[in-house]
Amino acid sequence: MTWDLVVIGGGNAALCAAITAAEAGCRVIVLEGAPKPYRGGNSRHTRNFRCMHRGPLSVLTDEYGEDEYYEDLLKVTKGQTDEALARLAIRGSEESLPWMEAHGVRFQPSLSGTLSLSRTNAFFLGGGKALVNAYYACAEDLGITVVYEAQVSHVAMDNGLFEGVDVAVAGGPIERIAGRACVIASGGFQSDVDWLARAWGPAARNFLIRGTPYNRGVVLKDMLDQGAESVGDPTQCHAVAIDGRAPKFDGGIVTRLDCVPFSVVVNRDGKRFYDEGEDVWPKRYAIWGRLVAAQPDQVAYSVIDSRSLDLFMPSVFPPVVADTVEELGAKLGIDGSALAATVTEFNAACREGAFRPQELDGLSTEDLDPPKTNWARPITDPPFYGYSLRPGVTFTYLGLKVDRNAQVAGPEGNYPNIWAAGETMAGSILGQGYLAGFGMTIGTVFGRIAGREAAAYVA
Amino acid sequence: MSLDTIPEARRQIEICNACRYCEGYCAVFPAITRQKAFADGDITQLANLCHNCRGCYYACQYTEPHEFALNLPRALAEVRTESWEDFAVPAPLARVFQRHGVALAGLLVLAVAVMVLLARGGGRTFYDVIPHGVLVAIFLPAFLAPLAVIGVSLRRYWRKVGGGPVRLAHVVSAARSAGRMRNLDGGQGQGCNFEKEERFSNARRAMHQAVMWGFLLCFASTLSGTVLHYLGWPAPYGPFSVPKLFGVPGGLLLTLGAVGLAALKPKGDRGLGDPAVWGGEMAFVLLLALTGGSGLLLYAVTGTGLVAPVFALHLGAVMTLFLLMPYSKMVHGFFRFAALVRDAQGR
Numbered sequence: 001m002t003w004d005l006v007v008i009g010g011g012n013a014a015l016c017a018a019i020t021a022a023e024a025g026c027r028v029i030v031l032e033g034a035p036k037p038y039r040g041g042n043s044r045h046t047r048n049f050r051c052m053h054r055g056p057l058s059v060l061t062d063e064y065g066e067d068e069y070y071e072d073l074l075k076v077t078k079g080q081t082d083e084a085l086a087r088l089a090i091r092g093s094e095e096s097l098p099w100m101e102a103h104g105v106r107f108q109p110s111l112s113g114t115l116s117l118s119r120t121n122a123f124f125l126g127g128g129k130a131l132v133n134a135y136y137a138c139a140e141d142l143g144i145t146v147v148y149e150a151q152v153s154h155v156a157m158d159n160g161l162f163e164g165v166d167v168a169v170a171g172g173p174i175e176r177i178a179g180r181a182c183v184i185a186s187g188g189f190q191s192d193v194d195w196l197a198r199a200w201g202p203a204a205r206n207f208l209i210r211g212t213p214y215n216r217g218v219v220l221k222d223m224l225d226q227g228a229e230s231v232g233d234p235t236q237c238h239a240v241a242i243d244g245r246a247p248k249f250d251g252g253i254v255t256r257l258d259c260v261p262f263s264v265v266v267n268r269d270g271k272r273f274y275d276e277g278e279d280v281w282p283k284r285y286a287i288w289g290r291l292v293a294a295q296p297d298q299v300a301y302s303v304i305d306s307r308s309l310d311l312f313m314p315s316v317f318p319p320v321v322a323d324t325v326e327e328l329g330a331k332l333g334i335d336g337s338a339l340a341a342t343v344t345e346f347n348a349a350c351r352e353g354a355f356r357p358q359e360l361d362g363l364s365t366e367d368l369d370p371p372k373t374n375w376a377r378p379i380t381d382p383p384f385y386g387y388s389l390r391p392g393v394t395f396t397y398l399g400l401k402v403d404r405n406a407q408v409a410g411p412e413g414n415y416p417n418i419w420a421a422g423e424t425m426a427g428s429i430l431g432q433g434y435l436a437g438f439g440m441t442i443g444t445v446f447g448r449i450a451g452r453e454a455a456a457y458v459a
Numbered sequence: 460m461s462l463d464t465i466p467e468a469r470r471q472i473e474i475c476n477a478c479r480y481c482e483g484y485c486a487v488f489p490a491i492t493r494q495k496a497f498a499d500g501d502i503t504q505l506a507n508l509c510h511n512c513r514g515c516y517y518a519c520q521y522t523e524p525h526e527f528a529l530n531l532p533r534a535l536a537e538v539r540t541e542s543w544e545d546f547a548v549p550a551p552l553a554r555v556f557q558r559h560g561v562a563l564a565g566l567l568v569l570a571v572a573v574m575v576l577l578a579r580g581g582g583r584t585f586y587d588v589i590p591h592g593v594l595v596a597i598f599l600p601a602f603l604a605p606l607a608v609i610g611v612s613l614r615r616y617w618r619k620v621g622g623g624p625v626r627l628a629h630v631v632s633a634a635r636s637a638g639r640m641r642n643l644d645g646g647q648g649q650g651c652n653f654e655k656e657e658r659f660s661n662a663r664r665a666m667h668q669a670v671m672w673g674f675l676l677c678f679a680s681t682l683s684g685t686v687l688h689y690l691g692w693p694a695p696y697g698p699f700s701v702p703k704l705f706g707v708p709g710g711l712l713l714t715l716g717a718v719g720l721a722a723l724k725p726k727g728d729r730g731l732g733d734p735a736v737w738g739g740e741m742a743f744v745l746l747l748a749l750t751g752g753s754g755l756l757l758y759a760v761t762g763t764g765l766v767a768p769v770f771a772l773h774l775g776a777v778m779t780l781f782l783l784m785p786y787s788k789m790v791h792g793f794f795r796f797a798a799l800v801r802d803a804q805g806r
Contacts (some may be wrong), residue, residue, distance in 0.1 A: 125483045127478075127520065317770050
């Protein structure tokens with residue numbers, strides 16, 4: 001049997017494509033690599049959708065115009081974006097939100113502690129897995145066939161024309177599934193630690209992967225090996241500083257640690273290495289992934305005193321506690337006296353002034369290298385608390401090059417019947433950095449475009 | 460309090476507090492975000508505030524096989540079961556009747572048998588079967604004594620969860636929430652995830668409200684009948700009398716709602732509640748259906764020779780329901796309401 005559309009992947013972008021094509025009359029099969037409990041790729045871990053809107057829309061307040069949205073993107077990518085595709089994603093977000101609601105996605109007002117996003121980001125009621133559930137229910141109602149534990153190893157083409165995929169289901173033998181069109185929405189390669197280590201260096205073996213263990217980049221690599229054009233820096237990944245005790249994979253949102261701005265951060269040797277108070281945490285957590293990655297053993301330790309414990313969101317793992325800084329160092333597994341010396345030096349560099357945790361208070365150290373330029377309050381009141389930090393990889397930038405119809409570029413022009421959506425092509429738009437909720441925007445908008453184009457092709 | 464269930468619930472709640480994706484489903488998650496540390500009393504309060512809608516379970520990225528192994532509906536259900544047993548007077552009765560549907564059925568048979576023994580055959584109305592004075596002498600204490608026992612349990616609960624002085628606004632807030640079963644509506648009216656897994660449905664919420672309002676109407680019917688009796692207007696009452704206007708719709712709602720709940724119950728995943736009390740809960744729902752159904756039947760057979768046996772059956776069911784109020788699922792209504800009042804105080 002030949003399917004009208006074979007969708008590789010089972011996250012947000014894949015489902016948006018599958019649903020759109022099925023509603024246009026296509027017979028669609030979705031090949032999800034994960035078993036059912038882990039379906040949905042990194043979409044399981046997401047929580048919101050960054051959405052342009054010219055007036056209040058659903059749960060979104062005020063307005064968020066195309067230009068402001070694009071400016072925000074330019075700030076994080078430092079210009080490494082494809083303006084035409086980026087603006088397409090931005091403009092597409094506005095009409096995607098009602099589409100999402102019509103397909104079962106529910107939104108809720110900004111979560112507590114995220115009020116700064118209430119204008120720009122629509123939060124999913126129940127989070128990303130609830131969104132994924134809604135789309136799977138919709139797919140089932142549309143008669144879409146979903147196969148779990150379907151590991152696609154090869155995209156088969158005849159002179160650039162898609163013919164089918166080679167897939168092993170639940171560890172079974174490799175079989176060919178034939179189709180007239182294909183949408184690739186199978187994410188990046190960040191869960192293949194060997195690949196990460198080849199791209200980034202051996203230090204990457206100490207990184208934690210924040211999302212799904214099923215994004216191993218098998219289809220991406222197969223396409224690149226067949227001559228598909230790539231976008232994005234193949235050596236780079238987006239990594240943030242997370243709790244060092246998080247699981248190797250799939251720790252998700254709860255492993256974040258928001259304590260850095262109110263702390264002193266040292267490396268394995270008990271030495272400070274960067275300005276902890278450079279900016280508010282939402283603007284700095286991403287660079288801390290890289291900073292920690294550059295330290296020996298890719299680990300760091302954030303130390304606070306009892307006065308700062310309630311200034312940030314609770315973390316999933318309780319902090320290490322001790323009555324003296326030296327003892328805390330020992331409990332964290334580093335040289336206690338070196339940590340104590342660093343804290344003493346830091347405390348001596350703090351000056352009098354108002355400590356205002358909710359804003360950049362300018363309370364800076366004096367004559368300290370590196371300085372701490374905000375929230376530099378001495379660490380003096382026991383008990384003392386410590387957290388370990390490690391880089392947590394969110395996604396990789398390497399992807400397939402697509403045009404404004406989400407069509408994948410091959411060695412001799414576009415493949416006539418292969419489209420891509422989601423993380424697997426996001427490197428075109430997000431060449432560097434990250435903008436909260438923008439991954440879901442790219443996945444939704446390009447997933448719908450890919451589904452529409454594939455349906456038009458097979459019609 | 461148990462050594463196992465509270466620490467497990469605390470472990471899970473601390474993970475929830477670092478995530479917060481479920482804030483929009485029900486009252487439990489906003490209550491969690493108001494705190495950083497959770498004492499045993501806090502966990503007990505959250506457990507009783509949880510209505511087991513299961514929305515958080517199906518939305519959760521950390522359910523098994525994930526190593527965090529979250530199953531908050533079950534963890535809170537188990538704390539809830541234990542809290543009701545620990546607060547009950549005497550506690551062993553709750554342990555028996557919450558966990559064993561057979562025990563409830565046994566008591567029912569006994570109660571019906573007693574009523575049969577009390578009944579005098581041949582009457583055409585139920586006061587011919589058992590005189591009004593005898594009924595009052597039996598049922599007034601059988602109703603008030605369990606209520607008094609529940610009052611003691613609720614005092615213990617209130618101390619445990621650190622409740623403050625109750626104001627009218629707190630009670631109004633709780634009554635609004637209970638009246639619409641707000642905590643089973645999924646936060647946006649889409650309902651709960653009881654019988655259709657990750658899909659939403661209002662079936663359980665609707666059936667629950669039918670039972671609740673039906674029960675209250677039946678209670679109003681009995682009360683109005685009592686008042687009329689002492690005003691010198693004894694039963695039987697015509698179809699447009701106050702007791703019947705309350706009682707007939709009430710009986711229908713109670714019976715249909717209870718049958719509906721019993722039909723839904725096997726469709727839900729037992730592992731998302733406390734499996735140890737599944738049988739006890741099912742027996743209780745069926746007892747509600749029997750109480751309502753036998754009451755309606757009693758009305759239908761008025762004037763026939765069936766009044767005596769049907770009356771004995773109905774009275775046996777009512778007696779069982781009353782006596783088990785503190786020790787069966789019935790007590791959940793009291794604790795939930797207390798938890799809603801306490802939650803209103805915290806907001």
